[in-house]
Amino acid sequence: MKKDIHPKLVPCKIICNGEVVLNTYSTKPELHVEVWSGNHPFWTGQQRFVDTEGRVEKFQKKFGDTYKRSSKKK
Helix, strand or coil, rough: CCCCCCCCCCEEEEECCCCEEEEECCCCCEEEEECCCCCCCCHCCCCCCCCCCHHHHHHHHHCCEEEEEEEECC
């Protein structure tokens, strides 16, 4: 078994929006994250739908009726 091949583990603080949300061990003393289970919509139950332009309208504007036509000719 080889000695000294693994990096050293140090206590690590996971920080989200300026608040320490988790203490664990890592090779770095601090990790800054934007999303964690405490503010993610899936885990908090607050599901948000972002549809600024309207996906269906955007698709219809781009392709019109061409997506309905079959490319195979009989």
